Amino acid sequence: MSAPLLEVDGLRKHYGRRIGCAEVSFTLWPGEVMGIVGESGSGKSTLLSCLAGHLASDGGQILYRDRSGHAHAVANLSEAGRRRLAREEWAYVHQNPRDGLRMGVSAGGNVGEPLMARGQRHFGDIRAAALDWLERVEIAQDRIDDVPRDFSGGMQQRLQIARSLVNGPRLVFMDEPTGGLDVSVQARLLDLLRGLVRDLGLSAVIVTHDLAVVRLLADRLMVMQGGYVVESGLTDQVLDDPQHAYTQLLVSSVLQV
């Protein structure tokens, strides 16, 4: 486990003359969770979209090293290559579970799809895996044949997480995974995520505006403002002793709550 999973160097994305993000560089090692915080418009979602290959960047380099040790320049990947990584190596947890789930397909089908996409053809095994994952994300197993339309927001998000993790991804992108949920539901989801991250040794990049999320989940932290990374470091270090004025503002505004 000596090679980094993800190496980002000088990443840049413009929207016309407006800066999406610029001069972003960092390295993610296996088993590490990177948090990216900032207010809306700070460029954190743009950055995540570029990392996952959903958006084409305008400059810089993103290198991802796959299971076999082969390094891919994400920006240059063909659609086929990007989809292969998305299917076999990565997972993406959307803020809105509707974007990550098939709302008309049963919970079991949603969790089973990534397995079937990779060629599993044994119904019993797929169903057993789905049941196992429902339990791990604290969804009652007798809901396996219900469709997510009938689930609460928190359940939908937990189901999306099960669907993302069932294939054992090497890298998970999360975009505001607790956004849009009310506070008590957030706490439960965070608790669940923390357990999963610890048990599975996940590598992840998490974008959020909620410092509580990174405090619990992230090993390291990048603070973004106006498209630039203004501060980065170990999570506890940054949150307990913020150096940049903007980080100080973020931290103090959380403390006031």
Add this chain to the structure above:
Amino acid sequence: MYVAVKGGERAIAAAHGWLDEERRGDPAIPELGTDQIRTQMTLAVDRVMAEGSLYDPDLAALALKQARGDAIEAIFLIRAYRTTLPRFGASIPIATGAMACERRISAIFKDAPGGQVLGPTFDYTHRLLDFALMAGGEAPSSAPQSEPRDAAKPHVTEILAREDLIQAESEHDEVDTPPDLTRAPLSLPASRALRLQALARGDEGFLLSLAYSTQRGYGRNHPFVGELRVGTVAVEMEIPELGFAVEIGEIVVSECESVNQFTGSKTQPAQFTRGYGLVFGRGERKAISMALVDRALRWKELGEENTGAPAQDEEFVLAHADNIQASGFLEHIKLPHYVDFQAELELIRKLRSEALAHLGADA
């Protein structure tokens, strides 16, 4: 026994005979001549030519007669005839600027070089039934006509273009050999030329509804009728042996250029955008509809947001605009499907009996 599906051959022959009889109607009434249809049902003839993609008023009149007045059936007859014709080549683009206009209006300028020509329009008629026509009315008194109609009338959008107020149509859209939907499968994403071709052949009602939907907010693009013109243009073709173009005939077309909401940014000064509609014959409702739909489909090229409106969805619009494809597929569900249905019957019986047995066991 087991006669339900027998006798197909006889049934078809009898149906055809009956159909002929129905078409002719009461033999005591004089038979309709195709010349009457061609000269008195002109707008029906024009629609058949436009959506049949074949400019031939005599054949369109014949098709209407044979189809008992059903426009889509007549269009189908024309299409099926057209497909057997050899394709010699493409004409050079018609010069609609040189059109001999019988109607030409602009909604954005009170007057423009060439003037407004109202022409033979229904627009300001009161829609009151004219019972005199039923009684076999007399020939209408000849209407006064304005100055010679051949006076060239420049396109109104050129006035805007001179000041750079409207987007220039991109040059590379104009390819030497235009794509031909009837000779190559539709491939997506489609070029604008191919899109316009599909719209020009598309169903008037479908385009009308789509255009209407953009006006009501589903992909709104703030259209003005920059210009609408109807009239006769020459069709010219390059003859390789001669090395120059010769006129091979004249056709009547309706053309609409819409002037739409502007785009622009800090680097690009604001400009109006445009949509384009052109159809065979006198079909201004269709031409305007086409211009609005064309404009809606150009969202990507103009850097607009896709709001998910049906009229913005190229694949949706192009795949469903053709009324011959649509009516054929719709009506094919009249054909026997008893093999599929039998399979469904067996399955549903099986599923039900299993479920009922299960329920019984639980009870």
Add this chain to the structure above:
Amino acid sequence: MSGYNFAYLDEQTKRMIRRALLKAVAIPGYQVPFASREMPMPYGWGTGGVQVTAACLVPEDTLKVIDQGADDTTNAVSIRAFFARVADIATTEHTRDASVIQTRHRIPEAPLREDQILVFQVPIPEPLRFLEPRETETRKMHALEEYGLMHVRLYEDIARHGEIAKSYAYPVRVEGRYVMDPSPIPKFDNPKLDDCPALQLFGAGREQRIYALPPYTRVESLDFEDYPFKASRPDHPCALCGARDSYLDEVVIDDAGGRMFVCSDTDYCNDRRAAGHRGEMAAPFEEMPE
């Protein structure tokens, strides 16, 4: 018929279709776009099959046309009459005598041979269409072999009904590569697609696609290891010929719910009756059609 080329289509068009057919044969199960012509019958009524047949026919051919398995259904009669008129070729109702068979919704019961071509009429060639309506997206899914969604559909059936609830147009995988729609044949017919000695061609006119199964192609119906594909089996013998191995039509014979089950393949049924087989509702001394 004067004024039209042999088999209606002009030679240029036939060549274009044959090129598409060659490509389809070279890539079994792959949907080849072709410039479908407007035909004198409506879209949805077999224009794809008719164009493929027209491109394959030579004057020596003998053509059989069936719809729902039967030679005497109206659309089969109409298409057969069309080719008899525009190609002046021999027609037959006997599977064994035909060199080209155009079909809608069935595969004949009698085994096919290497010197025969079976032409299917296809309404919707895209097996993924009802899971993903966009052509631009389904094309990518085929190119990248992303067939997970297809299995989700089957998974959902088993979860809900305890079995795969697809009784016709049951999707297949061709030579382990392309997922293909076999046209709306009952799944009873699916096993006949596999390892078939005849060339099987599929034409979808409105959708402008041609695809093919060359002779002896491996064709597997999609399933799960623990829920293997099962072709449906008839519950009854044919009431006319007593066959227990053929696909049956259910014919309602009175107002009291009375019904009989008879072979959908009329030629197969006639052959069996000519050979002396009798079902329980067959007339004892019926005169056989030749």
